[in-house]
Amino acid sequence: MAGPVTLSDVAREAGVSLATASRAINGSANRTVRPELRERVLAAAARLHYSPDANAQAMARGRTSTIGLIVHDIADPYFSSIAAGVTAAADELGLVVTLATTQHQRGREQQFVEILQSQRARAILIAGGRYDDPEGTAALTESLAGYVASGGSVALIGQALEGFSTIAINNRSGAAALARSMHGLGYRRAAVLAGPEGHITARDRREGFVQTLADLGTPVPDAHIVDCAFTRDGGYEGMRELLGRDTDVDLVFAVNDVMAVGAMAAARDAGREVGVDLAVAGFDDIVTLRDVSPGLTTVRLPLDELGAKAIELALAGPGPEATVVDVDGEVVVRASTPPRA
Amino acid sequence: MAGPVTLSDVAREAGVSLATASRAINGSANRTVRPELRERVLAAAARLHYSPDANAQAMARGRTSTIGLIVHDIADPYFSSIAAGVTAAADELGLVVTLATTQHQRGREQQFVEILQSQRARAILIAGGRYDDPEGTAALTESLAGYVASGGSVALIGQALEGFSTIAINNRSGAAALARSMHGLGYRRAAVLAGPEGHITARDRREGFVQTLADLGTPVPDAHIVDCAFTRDGGYEGMRELLGRDTDVDLVFAVNDVMAVGAMAAARDAGREVGVDLAVAGFDDIVTLRDVSPGLTTVRLPLDELGAKAIELALAGPGPEATVVDVDGEVVVRASTPPRA
DNA sequence: TTGTATGCGTTATCAT
């Protein structure tokens, strides 16, 4: 039961004043402490197993070295890839990451913003799709504005929020590029597993895809657009329903990879061979899924780079002008969408 | 530029003392504040957009509501599944999670323990395999001991560390059960993609598997045991090497699912059909990989439950006796290992 | 029930 050893203890042990001990240990701005004393202090600190109290430091300094990351579900590879980038970049900068997961519950983002503001986090990063929910968005915006007004910085990842800096994923253009590729491969009767209504990312991907195919003269009929959850199970059920409609489809675009994998499973379960009877494409290029068979055609996103970019963006400017950095996807064609006769 | 609004501001605005404001807002132990006043304080706080300073609270209270989670790589689905469980459970308890990723660098765990001790985290959870590295383990043990001595609690996830409470995964028995299942299905010439030398989890799984098959009279020859990285690429390379040796193998056990998926890819690339020419089994039952085709036989671990158990274990007892909770895996047979003959 | 006063551990200001 040593009790907490404080800087005062270290100072006493080293025979110096509290102020000197502080300067010796953190090397304060005006680094002015005789090497001899500094060593004595450091030695004393080591001897006593001194551990600086980050909370006290935060209070005295008026700032922390914490950054907050809010995601929907850290088990989702999309978010965990982003989180990996964030933690790596934060580490590089000597920052610590607090992770909050909303579990897809609306309103939780706002709640976490408030918690993180209480921690006096230096920056808050929010990843992942919000719904088209004016009220919720307004509330979130207000919380974030309050946080920014109190000196914090904010960056969104994946989807812009009016008034805040964002690493924006160009979902629409990525899906459009995918559509052109698929059209080029000869597909003419596409279907879309479109995600849930109101989900902005899902909507952008769907629209980019559908619009482009329409422009190319091979429109996607409404009967080929199936709403479903933005998850593996959503993809599975969506595909089941689509196949149940017994419509004549040669290509299914699931608006993310996890859904696409679910869709592939459903196709298999229905006796349709993906890449032969039916083509499937996704979006994201989740690393963990690169070995599914047949290889999944998708739109690659540099998920691991997003985290670093977001931190940089957030910490860069106290500038009041929100910056939007666009990130484009790249179509990756694999065996799930072979050239069609 | 409102400047930070403090509890004093709220108190003044509400026309009460600082103490009353404090009690009204956090509902202190002896909840004794007239409803009328409480309302006035809350109203004032809302009006002023008061946000309590968690750092100041931490200092005044002498404890935080932070728990630290240390993993190797949050993008690895094994760890992200665990992290999901941890964040969910923490949330339930009103705790906040600080996430640290070692990026597989030795010594980083210890470094993060020290950082988390500085934050005065209530508990530290460490997930994932350490190497058989006496020096590193000793250093980590020492840091953790210091943390515990200063009032923190610790729980390990997945692998015991002498002296600390652990949610231990019974890798050996899980691998043994898998071996028995495979033997029962008729496999007689197994190989193992064994992970890197010195990796304790890998070693336990390999030994449990190899030992059991030996006991059953179908030993795994040394030439069928391939060391490789504990990753997807490790599995891929390991399988390539194994097939290159041109040995006569009917089943390949990769010591985790991610490796198994890499191995399946290598088999395909070599023109061998998994589930027909060659069987493959893994370990973990990673959710994201449940739809690979053919379905991967594996040992299911309740990864998402581990987090909650670990928090419970850590926060439960200030008890000085380290508790070890054993978690067993369950063999899940899928199409990658069809009955043989 | 409410108010007053002290302390939490550190940094930073101001002397020296």
Place this chain on the structure above:
DNA sequence: ATGATAACGCATACAA
């Protein structure tokens, strides 16, 4: 270059 001391924002022991 070093030392005293005042904040930092809050919780709580004690007094009223």
